[in-house]
Amino acid sequence: MQKTLVLLKPDAVQRRLVGEIIGRFERKGLRLVALKMVQASRELAERHYAVHRGKPFYESLLAFLTSGPTVAMVWEGREAVSVARLLMGLTDGARSAPGTIRGDFGLSVQNNLIHGSDSPENAEAEIALWFHPEELVHYTSSD
Ligand code: CMP
Numbered sequence: 001m002q003k004t005l006v007l008l009k010p011d012a013v014q015r016r017l018v019g020e021i022i023g024r025f026e027r028k029g030l031r032l033v034a035l036k037m038v039q040a041s042r043e044l045a046e047r048h049y050a051v052h053r054g055k056p057f058y059e060s061l062l063a064f065l066t067s068g069p070t071v072a073m074v075w076e077g078r079e080a081v082s083v084a085r086l087l088m089g090l091t092d093g094a095r096s097a098p099g100t101i102r103g104d105f106g107l108s109v110q111n112n113l114i115h116g117s118d119s120p121e122n123a124e125a126e127i128a129l130w131f132h133p134e135e136l137v138h139y140t141s142s143d
Pocket residue numbers: 052057061091109110111112114115116
């Protein structure tokens with residue numbers, strides 16, 4: 001079953017949107033296999049956003065991700081990576097369609113509430129970065 005890493009970034013936690021966002025993933029039919037709150041260190045943020053190193057918004061992005069608690073989750077299901085990204089909407093809240101998480105709750109590009117892995121390969125690497133293998137549960141039933 002495909003898995004994806006989802007982060008509810010510090011703005012989502014600070015704005016009390018955690019339950020609202022988790023509800024959307026549950027109602028869509030994805031299954032929660034790991035969940036924890038993390039105060040991301042600079043090192044963790046650097047590793048998570050290594051691909052953005054050197055971009056003009058990089059330092060500000062690191063400051064944002066380390067500014068408060070993040071809710072880190074792993075969701076699984078059929079096409080979990082792309083399903084999560086459809087639920088999230090586009091990176092820029094102002095361009096994201098109503099009905100998506102970013103489209104419904106924000107206008108910012110940087111403070112865009114949520115991160116989801118962009119490919120199954122990156123999901124595997126990101127899950128390994130944020131979680132120990134024993135933090136993921138395994139369900140016995142398939143529903
Ligand atoms: P995310 O999906 O976590 O992936 C990279 C993050 O960088 C993105 O969400 C935004 O938070 C941030 N980001 C992307 N583009 C910009 C930009 N042009 N200006 C500021 N932040 C950005």
